Structures are given as structure tokens and as C-alpha cells.
Amino acid sequence: MTDLKKLLGRRVTEILTKKNMKQCELAELLNIEPQSISRMVSGRHFPKIEHLEKIIEVLKIKPAELFTLEHVDDDKKLVDDINSLIATASSNQIRMLHKIVTAVFEQ
Numbered sequence: 001m002t003d004l005k006k007l008l009g010r011r012v013t014e015i016l017t018k019k020n021m022k023q024c025e026l027a028e029l030l031n032i033e034p035q036s037i038s039r040m041v042s043g044r045h046f047p048k049i050e051h052l053e054k055i056i057e058v059l060k061i062k063p064a065e066l067f068t069l070e071h072v073d074d075d076k077k078l079v080d081d082i083n084s085l086i087a088t089a090s091s092n093q094i095r096m097l098h099k100i101v102t103a104v105f106e107q
Helices: 002-018 023-030 034-041 049-058 076-087 091-105
Strands: none
Touching: 002 023, 002 034, 023 034, 023 049
């Protein structure tokens, strides 16, 4: 069984990264100790409901975004998803995708 605290911590980390924000900045905005954020993102602590509400408000996200806890870790699943997208792509989308993939692999 998956540990909800760890999934939530991982999700908060993803959102912070996406928003280019550090844990200490979030702690300051929430007016809590940075160690509290550290314990939360490491999955050692589940935040109080009032902190969850503040996190949603401060990060300007919808509650559903915070609780989207399903992560794709399996490479085979990722490849299958990519193949499904390609199978339904238009000619222009395939050409654009080719340019993007080529650029990534030429680095």
C-alpha cells in the first residue's frame, strides 16, 4: 500500500519545482518553520488541514491539483502513453514531435 504522506510530500515538491519556489519560501509564506515543510515533503509528517488550505491558497492551485497523487514511474507505461499519443497525432504534430525529440537527443 502506498503511503499517503509520501505521495503528498512528493506532490508538493513537484508543485514547488514547477513554480520555481523553495521549501523555505513556502514556509515563510505559510508562517511556519521550514522544518515543518521539510518533514511534510519527506513524508514524515502530514500537515494539518489549515496548513493544507494555506498551501493551496499560497501556491494558487486548486485542491484537486494538490491531491493529484498518481505518479507515472514505470518506463514501459510512459512509452505506451507516448505511443498512444503518436498513434492519434496529426501529420503536423508528428513533424513537430520529431523536431523536439531530435533536439533532445542531439544535446
